[in-house]
Amino acid sequence: LTFFEQDDNTHIIAQHCEDLKDGRAFAEVAKRVSKKKPVVMLKAGRTSMGARAASSHTGALAGNDKIYEDVLKQSGVIRARSLRDLLEFARAIPVLPTPKGENVIIITGAGGSGVLLSDACVDNGLTLMAMPSDLDAAFRKFIPPFGAAGNPVDITGGEPPKTYQNTIRLGLEDPRIHALVLGYWHTIVTPPMVFAKLAVEVVDEMKAKGIVKPVVVSLAGDVEVEEAAEYLFDHGIPAYPYSTEMPVLVLGAKYRWARAAGVMPKASANQSPSP
Structure with missing residues (x-):
């Protein structure tokens, strides 16, 4: 995040994540970075079965998905629900002008x-x-x-x-x-x-x-x-x-x-x- 925050050629940051080792540190950095450019995350292992697969795959801790949801929302991170969503957000969000109202x-x-x-x-x-x-x-x-x-x-x-x-x-x-x-x-x-x-x-x-x-x-x-x-x-x-x-x-x-x-x-x- 900190590297791409400084990169002028990067207009949006898209991430795939199975767990966060230091959620507090991530939230602090993501909150700062997301005010400069959009940050999108596809958080895998959001269900109990998915979390079990993530644990066997990378040793990722299961964690409570509600906690991840709250951390990402408070940090200004856009959560993608699927790989296609992640890719489409990365493609479309930089193209769309910022709206001036609701x-x-x-x-x-x-x-x-x-x-x-x-x-x-x-x-x-x-x-x-x-x-x-x-x-x-x-x-x-x-x-x-x-x-x-x-x-x-x-x-x-x-x-x-x-x-x-x-x-x-x-x-x-x-x-x-x-x-x-x-x-x-x-x-x-x-x-x-x-x-x-x-x-x-x-x-x-x-x-x-x-x-x-x-x-x-x-x-x-x-x-x-x-x-x-x-x-x-x-x-x-x-x-x-x-x-x-x-x-x-x-x-x-x-x-x-x-x-x-x-x-x-x-x-x-x-x-x-x-x-």
Whole structure:
């Protein structure tokens, strides 16, 4: 930790751990380091069977997983629950801008996706913004009458690229919104790469105006969504095919780090603190 704390080329530290020989020393260093750059840990042996395997493997002490959970949380360390989580956190967290507040909006092309993304937001301690009436009316200007504003914003599946473009732009422009979760479902009207390129264009357009917010994307469809997800990630937007959980998981991890590191503004009248 102390070595990579000083390394300017290291933007996030990801660790696999079976036990801590000196938990107090680790907590002191991790608390300091995590305020400068995110620290992620995959703690193996969290179950009794896993702890027994760790003991036979490396002689690691079993320990109480609740104690590890508390130590990591108090130290500002992001805990990964699986190897994939560890790798995805290491890949996505440095890419995501630090959020400036707690208000998250979901914009989706399918109602079912919006429900799943909402569940994922709650599971990851994210605050779905209560939609103000003026913002609700602004979104409704861009979606069909049978769509749904509120939060999630459901633009429905048959909409052309312009609808995605307008709603994403509005989500980025409004200062009360602090992060966007986009749910794309494959349609002929707006194919995956068309969606990916327009999303990048709008994010870059806003960035040129000094507006930078975390944006993550869930894509569902045939194999074309894999290319679209890769294109989005290559352009600084973490995106995942065939998953409504992973994009929200990495966004939640970014939020956990930002809160613990004290780099987010305190909640204002326009936002509610996350649980």
